Amino acid sequence: MSSCIFLMIFLIQVDAQIRYSIPEEMRKGSLIGNVAQDLGLDIKRLRSGRARIVTGENVQYAELKTDKGTLVVNERIDREQLCGDVTPCSFTFEILLENPMELHPVTIEVLDINDNAPSFESKQLDFKISEAAMTGSRFGLEAAGDSDVGLNSLQEYVLTPNNNFILKENADPDGTKFIQMVLQTALDREKQSQINLKLVAVDGGSPQRSGSVNINIVVLDVNDNAPLFNQRIYKASVTENSPIGTHVLTVNASDIDSGANSEVTYSFSKSKASVADFFEIDEYTGSVFLAKELDFEKEKKLEFRVEAKDQGGLTDTCKVEIDILDVNDNAPVINVMSFTSPVSEDAPVGTTIGIINVKDLDSGENGLVKCSVEGIAPVQIKSNVRNYYTMLTSALLDRESLSEFNITVIASDSGKPSLSVNKIFVLKISDVNDNPPVFTHALYSATIMENNSPGYTVLNVVAKDPDENQNARVSYILEECGIGGSPVSGYISVNSENGVISAARSFDYEQTKEFVCVIKAQDGGSPPLSSNVTVKILVQDQNDNAPQVLYPVQTGGSLVAEMVPRSADVGYLVTKVVAVDVDSGQNAWLSYKLQKAADRALFEVGLQNGEIRTIRQVTDKDAVKQRLTVIVEDNGQPSRSATVIVNVAVADSFPEVLSEFTDFTHDKEYNDNLTFYLVLALAVVSFLFITCVVVIISVKIYRWRQSRILYHSNLPVIPYYPPRYSDTLGTATLPHVYNYDTCRTTDSRKSDIKYMQPMSQSLVSVDDVETDSAQNGHQRSTNSTLT
Numbered sequence: 001m002s003s004c005i006f007l008m009i010f011l012i013q014v015d016a017q018i019r020y021s022i023p024e025e026m027r028k029g030s031l032i033g034n035v036a037q038d039l040g041l042d043i044k045r046l047r048s049g050r051a052r053i054v055t056g057e058n059v060q061y062a063e064l065k066t067d068k069g070t071l072v073v074n075e076r077i078d079r080e081q082l083c084g085d086v087t088p089c090s091f092t093f094e095i096l097l098e099n100p101m102e103l104h105p106v107t108i109e110v111l112d113i114n115d116n117a118p119s120f121e122s123k124q125l126d127f128k129i130s131e132a133a134m135t136g137s138r139f140g141l142e143a144a145g146d147s148d149v150g151l152n153s154l155q156e157y158v159l160t161p162n163n164n165f166i167l168k169e170n171a172d173p174d175g176t177k178f179i180q181m182v183l184q185t186a187l188d189r190e191k192q193s194q195i196n197l198k199l200v201a202v203d204g205g206s207p208q209r210s211g212s213v214n215i216n217i218v219v220l221d222v223n224d225n226a227p228l229f230n231q232r233i234y235k236a237s238v239t240e241n242s243p244i245g246t247h248v249l250t251v252n253a254s255d256i257d258s259g260a261n262s263e264v265t266y267s268f269s270k271s272k273a274s275v276a277d278f279f280e281i282d283e284y285t286g287s288v289f290l291a292k293e294l295d296f297e298k299e300k301k302l303e304f305r306v307e308a309k310d311q312g313g314l315t316d317t318c319k320v321e322i323d324i325l326d327v328n329d330n331a332p333v334i335n336v337m338s339f340t341s342p343v344s345e346d347a348p349v350g351t352t353i354g355i356i357n358v359k360d361l362d363s364g365e366n367g368l369v370k371c372s373v374e375g376i377a378p379v380q381i382k383s384n385v386r387n388y389y390t391m392l393t394s395a396l397l398d399r400e401s402l403s404e405f406n407i408t409v410i411a412s413d414s415g416k417p418s419l420s421v422n423k424i425f426v427l428k429i430s431d432v433n434d435n436p437p438v439f440t441h442a443l444y445s446a447t448i449m450e451n452n453s454p455g456y457t458v459l460n461v462v463a464k465d466p467d468e469n470q471n472a473r474v475s476y477i478l479e480e481c482g483i484g485g486s487p488v489s490g491y492i493s494v495n496s497e498n499g500v501i502s503a504a505r506s507f508d509y510e511q512t513k514e515f516v517c518v519i520k521a522q523d524g525g526s527p528p529l530s531s532n533v534t535v536k537i538l539v540q541d542q543n544d545n546a547p548q549v550l551y552p553v554q555t556g557g558s559l560v561a562e563m564v565p566r567s568a569d570v571g572y573l574v575t576k577v578v579a580v581d582v583d584s585g586q587n588a589w590l591s592y593k594l595q596k597a598a599d600r601a602l603f604e605v606g607l608q609n610g611e612i613r614t615i616r617q618v619t620d621k622d623a624v625k626q627r628l629t630v631i632v633e634d635n636g637q638p639s640r641s642a643t644v645i646v647n648v649a650v651a652d653s654f655p656e657v658l659s660e661f662t663d664f665t666h667d668k669e670y671n672d673n674l675t676f677y678l679v680l681a682l683a684v685v686s687f688l689f690i691t692c693v694v695v696i697i698s699v700k701i702y703r704w705r706q707s708r709i710l711y712h713s714n715l716p717v718i719p720y721y722p723p724r725y726s727d728t729l730g731t732a733t734l735p736h737v738y739n740y741d742t743c744r745t746t747d748s749r750k751s752d753i754k755y756m757q758p759m760s761q762s763l764v765s766v767d768d769v770e771t772d773s774a775q776n777g778h779q780r781s782t783n784s785t786l787t
Contacts, residue, residue, distance in 0.1 A: 019090075020071070021109040024079040029072050032062060032108065035095065036069025039104055043069050049097030056333060056359045061091065062108065071106070079110045080147035087112075087149045096337065096388075101355070103385045114152035114205025118144040120213035121270050125199070127181075127217045128313030131189040132224035138168075138180040140307060140317040142270035144201035144211055155204040160197050167199075172233060172319055178305070181215070189219040223312020227253040227264045234306075236288075237323040240296040248279065251286040253308030253316055260311045269305035269317050278302060279322075288320065296326040297361050328366040328415025333359050334423045337388070342428035345399040353379070353427060354391040358411045366415035374408040374422065381409065391425075399429040400466040433471040433525025437463035439533040444519075446501075447538045450509035458492065458537060461499040463521035473524035474499075479532065483515045492537070494519055501535065509541040510582060543587040543636020549644045551578040551692045561625075561647040566618045574603065577610035577644055578692065579632040580699050584706065589635035595643065596629035603648070605630055612646060622650050 020033045036043055045051075046066045053064050063074035083089030090109040096102070122142055129139065146154040157179050159167040165181045172178070181197075195217040202210045229251065236249040255262040266286045268279075279302075280291040286306070302322040309315045339354035360367040371389050373381050378395035391407065407427055412420035439461060446459035465472040476499040481488050494501050499519070515537055522530035552562075552575065562575040581588040592610040597603055602622060604615045612628065626648040633641040 017105045017107070019107045019109065021111055022073075022077075023111045023113050024077050025113060025115060026073045026077065028074065028076065032071035032073060034068075034070050035064065035104075035106070039095075041069070043067070045097070049099055049102065051095055051097050053093050054096045054335075054337070054357060055093035056335065056357075057091070057093075060093075062093065062106075064095065077110055079112050079149075080116060082110060085147070085149060089149075098338075098355075101384060101388070101390075103388065112149050112152050114148055114203065114207070114209060116147040116152075117209035118146040118154045118201035118203055118211040120144050120199075120201070120211060122213060125213055125215045125270075127215065128220050129183070129187060129217055130220040130223035130312045130314065131187045132222050133183055133187060133226075133314065134224060135183055135186055137183040137226060137314070139165075139183075140269060140305070140315060141167075141179045141181055141199060141215070142213065143178060144213075146201070146203055148203065148205065152203055152205040154201055156202050158200040158202065160200075162195065162197055164195060165197065174233070176303070176319065178317070187219050193219050195219070218313075220313050223257065223261045223310060223314060225255060225257045225261070225310075226314030227255040227308040227310050227316045229253045229306075229308060229316055229318040232318055234318060234320045235323070236320070237325055238290065238294065239325045239327050240294045241327045241329055242290055242294065244290055244293065246290040248288045248290060248322060249320070250288065251281075251306045251308075251318055251320065253286070253318075255310045255314075257310065257312070263311050264308050265310075267307050267309070269307040275302055275304045279304070281306065294324050296324050296363075297330065300324055326363055326366060328362055328413060328417070328419055330361040330366075331419040331421045332369045332411035332413055333361075334409060334411055334421060335359070336423070339391075339425055341426065342404075342430040343393070343397065344432060345397045345429045345434075346432050347393060347397060349393055349395060351393045352390055353393060354425065356389050356391070356409065356423075358387055358389065360411075360413050362413065362415065366413055368414040369411055370414070371409065371411045374410050377405055377407050377427075379407050379427070397429050399431050399468070400435055402429065403468075404428040431468045431471055433467055433523065433527075433529060435466045435471075436529035436531045437465040437474045437521035437523050438531060439463045439521060441533070444533060444535045445538070446535070447540050448503060448507060449540045450507050450542050451544060452503055452506055454503055454505055456503045458501045458503055459535070461494075461501065461519050461521075461533060461535065463499065463531065463533075465523045467523065467525065471523055471525040475522050475524070477520040477522060479518040479520055481517060483517075484512070488515075488517045491515060492517060501537075507539045509539045509584070510545075512539055514538045541584045541587055543583055543634060543638070543640060545582045545587075546640035547579045547581045547590055547632045547634055547642045549577065549579045549632060549642055550695045551576070551688070552644065552646060553688050553691070554644065561649040562612075563649045563651065564614070564618060565652050566620060566622075566650060567652070568614055568618050570614055570616055572614040572618075574612040574614065574648055575646060577605070577612065577630050577632065577646070578696065579610065579642065579644075580695075581634050581640075583634065583636065587634055587636040591633050591635070593631050593633065594628060595631040596627075598623065598626050598628075602626070603628060612648075618650055624650050626650060 018033070018035065018038050022030075022032055035041070036046060043066070046064075046069055051064060051066050053060060053062060059075055061073065061075050061077050062071050064071060079089050082091065088109055089112070090107050092105060092107045095104040095106060097104075120142055125142055127139055129137075141157075144154055144157070146152075157167055157169065159165065159181065164183060164185050164187060166184050167179060168182045169177055169179050197215040197217065198212055199215055200210055200212045202208060230253070234249055234251055238246065238248050251266060253264050253266070255264050265283045266281050267283060268281060278290065278292045278294065279288050281288050286308075288306075301324060304320055305317045306320055307315050307317045335357040337355040337357055341353070343351065343353055356371075358369050358371050360369050369387070371381055371383065373379050373391075378393055378397065379391055380394040381389050381391050383389050389409075391409070405427060407425040408422050409425065410420055410422045412418050440463070444459060444461055448456065448458050461476065463474050463476070465474055475496045476494050477496065478489060478492070478494045483491055489504065491504055491507075492501050493504050499521075501519070517535050517537070518532050519535055520530050520532050522528050564572065564574055577592055579590055579592075581590060590610075591607050592605045593607070594600065594603065594605045599622065602614060602616060602618070603612055603626070605612050610630070610632070612630070628646040628648060629643055630646060631641050631643045633639050
């Protein structure tokens with residue numbers, strides 16, 4: 001078989017075109033040619049360039065052996081199936097090499113062998129011929145079909161010997177041959193009414209092949225003129241997308257006979273098998289219509305013969321040539337040669353990600369293809385070799401902005417209207433560690449109740465890293481800093497995996513009200529990236545301190561009493577209980593209640609301000625000595641309290657107080673010691689007054705600073721101050737006391753203070769006086785009132 005191979009090689013410096021000639025029907029694996037030798041390529045180049053055959057056809061007839069550099073037959077090649085009657089017959093493909101890209105077209109011509117015998121479509125040819133047919137009358141015969149070409153195709157016809165007919169071959173002006181049976185001797189129906197002949201078609205191959213068909217001739221009487229077409233060849237054109245039923249052309253034949261013998265009917269001649277199946281003809285008018293869809297890519301021209309027959313059986317034939325016009329009915333086809341995904345996000349601009357091949361089966365402008373990328377994808381497409389395109393990155397990639405995107409490649413032809421096809425490539429971007437973790441908040445703030453248990457979860461900080469996998473794995477680290485001279489790790493700890501911050505100790509609001517620390521988030525990339533965030537932790541107060549009474553001061557030695565004149569009106573201010581609570585907020589909101597009194601109908605205590613006032617007019621019947629027990633409670637949960645005893649003297653003069661609150665046994669020494677006790681009482685009261693003033697001022701300053709801290713902390717805490725909490729009322733021993741109405745807001749700078757008029761009250765301190773008088777009498781001294 002290799003002796004039949006004819007080789008023609010055309011080499012070009014960049015792209016070499018090779019042409020081989022092989023006979024059809026070669027066995028699979030048969031050698032076609034040595035590509036490596038013919039192209040001047042090394043076997044190693046074929047392997048490194050991943051050499052492969054690229055063809056847009058469904059069947060790949062040839063196979064490239066890269067280890068030997070040869071082309072071999074891959075599939076059975078039937079020249080008649082591949083090209084039909086087109087000669088020469090060949091098919092083309094390309095050999096593609098990469099790195100660098102090379103494209104070498106290869107054309108393989110398929111030579112015909114005599115593997116098909118001539119054949120007739122009909123099993124029998126029937127003719128009805130009038131006995132009046134003139135000598136020399138011609139009768140068209142069905143042509144035999146032979147798929148082979150050249151010498152292997154049909155060469156001659158042989159008609160069995162007979163006395164009436166001879167066989168004659170004719171040719172159309174374009175060179176197409178057809179055969180006719182010519183009447184040589186007049187027919188006589190009375191002698192022979194039916195004639196049986198045999199037509200044999202013989203090709204020129206070796207060995208020679210043949211086919212035959214029987215001819216049955218029925219002799220008719222009296223019709224001596226055959227129809228005659230007005231032209232020998234009819235030509236027309238029709239577009240390939242014409243609908244079924246489209247009128248193509250009309251043939252016309254006339255018969256000079258008259259009557260029924262002049263009536264002509266039309267039909268397709270059995271000139272070529274299956275060609276006339278695309279059309280149908282009106283047997284009475286000769287109009288030819290489209291009966292089957294046409295495809296320019298399969299058939300570009302159709303030829304057939306039309307026969308006109310009169311009622312006497314006389315016939316004439318003409319040739320019809322139909323040119324099929326191409327329309328843009330085939331969209332381009334995109335074939336992917338290679339595509340790389342994923343691509344690293346740090347890939348440089350111009351990185352090759354794919355190679356595609358684009359083809360269009362249409363011809364002319366309809367087959368001219370342009371290729372582009374749709375949308376704003378960071379990819380461009382370039383044409384390096386005919387019908388081959390390379391996809392390149394056109395911008396820097398960022399996986400965090402777009403982890404994957406679709407690349408839509410559109411191939412459009414130049415037809416009108418244009419047809420296009422698109423192919424979507426999904427390009428994934430692989431990650432590099434180019435983003436540090438970012439906390440969800442710029443500043444974290446949390447509160448924790450004092451007296452908490454160690455290990456209590458304070459809050460959870462969260463940092464997000466837009467990278468992926470190990471690059472996005474975040475660890476949390478507590479940055480070392482000092483809080484009051486102690487390391488921050490002694491106060492809190494952070495879970496490195498989830499960012500949960502837990503208390504490492506129990507907090508005391510009275511010692512630590514807030515503190516600030518820094519948490520670092522670090523990813524697992526190489527090198528690692530990190531970021532910091534500030535965490536502010538506020539300690540909330542609990543009601544763990546009971547109220548403390550500042551006034552009246554409880555003494556163990558002397559008895560202090562508040563003095564109320566009997567002329568006092570309803571609402572007379574006796575004194576004010578002053579207490580403080582070192583807690584804050586509602587835990588420091590104090591309320592005052594009268595728990596126990598000698599006469600509950602005489603006195604009441606202000607719930608919020610601790611003022612003790614009369615609730616009725618004082619009478620002479622009221623006892624001089626009144627003992628009141630006041631309880632002070634805070635607003636915490638649970639509530640804590642403190643009690644204070646207030647002694648009240650109902651009297652208009654000091655001697656009355658002495659007579660009630662003291663038991664003197666020595667009248668003689670009373671006058672001598674009275675002055676001493678009065679001076680001592682005055683000194684004690686003055687000391688208490690000064691102490692109260694200092695404490696009250698200190699409390700006010702402390703409250704003012706607390707309000708300032710709350711104001712600047714941006715916390716939703718509104719301090720509550722009971723009405724007239726800061727009032728300081730005088731007693732009989734305090735020189736000048738003022739009442740203040742204070743209106744406090746969350747902004748201490750906008751607080752209002754209203755000054756009231758000074759007021760005077762009495763405070764009495766009475767000590768037991770012993771005298772050596774034998775009479776055990778009591779002397780009363782002149783009333784002394786300290787204002």
